Amino acid sequence: MNKSLDEDEQRKLAEALQRHEEIVIASGNALPPPAYGGLCDIDVQGHMPVKQRARLTPLQVLEKLYMLLKGLLRARLITFSDSPWASPIVIVLKKNGIDIRLCIDYKRVNAVTTIMEYAMPLVDDLLTDMETCLCSLDAPSGFWAVMMTERARKVSAFVCTLGNFEWRWMPFGLKNAPMIYQRMMDNAL
Template structure:
């Protein structure tokens, strides 16, 4: 885990005016515990949280890994090392397995690690919640979605979607 660089281009935003950047930096610093490596916001590991997914008694789906383009292998290796060290991923021998998908970030250099859950989603029952909204239980941590909404309001963007 590296220290967050608040002067990095992916943190500084030229469209922020006045003291908006300073206030934005303060919000980031306040919630620095959920940030890792150069402004990549990742949630902390959720130990003790149980996630039940109803797959309607379907047999486990185990897909083969896909080939990773050689140009992404080094970046993938570095990203996996960071995620393993942070405890956000772990080795597994589960009967369920879905392939990873590498997506380039907008800067054209960094990669985003995604998982292809299409086959799992096809057998997953839609979950209904009494309140109509998905419950949020992050063991006292501020969810990233709420953090973004907080930043938007702090910076003067009062969208109802925030």
């Protein structure tokens, strides 16, 4: 808890966190609200499914991976999969050296994905337009606000030593994810 809060404030904060525990998945990360109007589809132009084997997961991170997957399942971000597609996971330690980040190696999926045409803004143009005004907003786990089509869910499937899963909400690592997210942000503004 935050040490600058008095006992009553800490109690109220703990109660609020308990009331909304279904949106907290791990390490204090909260789910973003769903973005209506944003939808992720993955067009692989009828390409045969790419199914890869799971990579070895070091024993020292296996329990952390289990807890992370359990949280993602409970939050309904992922589900068990019977998809013919499967990309392997890559475990990355976060900066704190304790927590893990679940990454998926979508290289082979991205190689057969049709690129989405959407003009991403240039940073220089954005800075020029803002002149003397700058506001920085963080949207952690923002991609998870974007729903996926049934086809995209199957193509997004991943495999690890604990099983096969597929995303229900857009993960990072997919070729078109930045463009889809940017379009959603542009539409929101």
